[in-house]
Amino acid sequence: xxxxxxxxxxxxxxxxxxxxxxxxxxxxxxxxLFWYVQSPGQGLQLLLKYFSGDTLVQGIKGFEAEFKRSQxxxxxxxxxxxxxxxxxxFCAVVRGYGGATNKLIFGTGTLLAVQP
Amino acid sequence: DAGVTQSPxxxxxxxxxxxxxxxxxxxxxKSVSWYQQVLGQGPQFIFQYYEKEERGxxxxxxxxxxxxFPNYSSExxxxxxxxxxxxxxLCASSLRGSNTGELFFGEGSRLxxx
Numbered sequence: 001x002x003x004x005x006x007x008x009x010x011x012x013x014x015x016x017x018x019x020x021x022x023x024x025x026x027x028x029x030x031x032x033l034f035w036y037v038q039s040p041g042q043g044l045q046l047l048l049k050y051f052s053g054d055t056l057v058q059g060i061k062g063f064e065a066e067f068k069r070s071q072x073x074x075x076x077x078x079x080x081x082x083x084x085x086x087x088x089x090f091c092a093v094v095r096g097y098g099g100a101t102n103k104l105i106f107g108t109g110t111l112l113a114v115q116p
Numbered sequence: 117d118a119g120v121t122q123s124p125x126x127x128x129x130x131x132x133x134x135x136x137x138x139x140x141x142x143x144x145x146k147s148v149s150w151y152q153q154v155l156g157q158g159p160q161f162i163f164q165y166y167e168k169e170e171r172g173x174x175x176x177x178x179x180x181x182x183x184x185f186p187n188y189s190s191e192x193x194x195x196x197x198x199x200x201x202x203x204x205x206l207c208a209s210s211l212r213g214s215n216t217g218e219l220f221f222g223e224g225s226r227l228x229x230x
Binding site: 004032036041042043044045046049051090092094095101102103104105106107108109 | 120149151158159160161164171172206210213215216217218219220221222223224
């Protein structure tokens with residue numbers, strides 16, 4: 001079955017420190033991969049996406065993610081975290097080649113806290 | 117430009133009742149999807165509509181139904197509410213219905229079933 005795993009339920013980092021959020025996927029077909037962020041009381045905002053090509057993708061707000069097919073991973077990184085980055089982060093996949101819908105399969109999310 | 121708008125933002129129902137949630141997509145977007153987000157979990161896909169036709173359905177009981185109107189707005193209906201239906205219901209729109217169509221999410225309708 002298709003699934004997305006985010007091993008870290010909750011992460012706390014200091015402001016200015018680097019961040020890496022882990023995401024592993026299990027998908028029989030070629031996946032397209034996404035990271036979304038959800039602030040309290042808000043909907044989901046797309047940070048970045050990977051369809052094909054360069055495995056290191058840049059997103060908004062200074063985030064980047066690297067696709068590693070051999071590890072079935074798509075980890076999200078940021079070199080220096082700001083207090084405003086405190087939110088919940090979701091990794092998601094959709095069927096890639098041949099996919100006719102944009103049905104997303106989400107992970108359970110990682111809640112990021114930023115301490116001064 | 118207006119984003120995806122959902123109504124109502126909050127509502128409380130009792131078990132056995134019926135609820136209708138509404139969604140207006142971004143202007144020009146022809147696809148609308150619905151997701152259920154239970155507290156502490158990621159969103160779960162319920163339906164996708166594209167050009168007023170059902171494009172996909174998730175693993176939800178028949179108590180859940182939806183439709184898309186000629187102006188591309190959408191309704192999600194849930195009958196015979198159960199306590200477990202308490203969740204944040206998210207609507208997302210996209211320009212295209214395919215897998216390359218970026219989803220834009222509304223802020224959701226928070227349903228509490230007592």
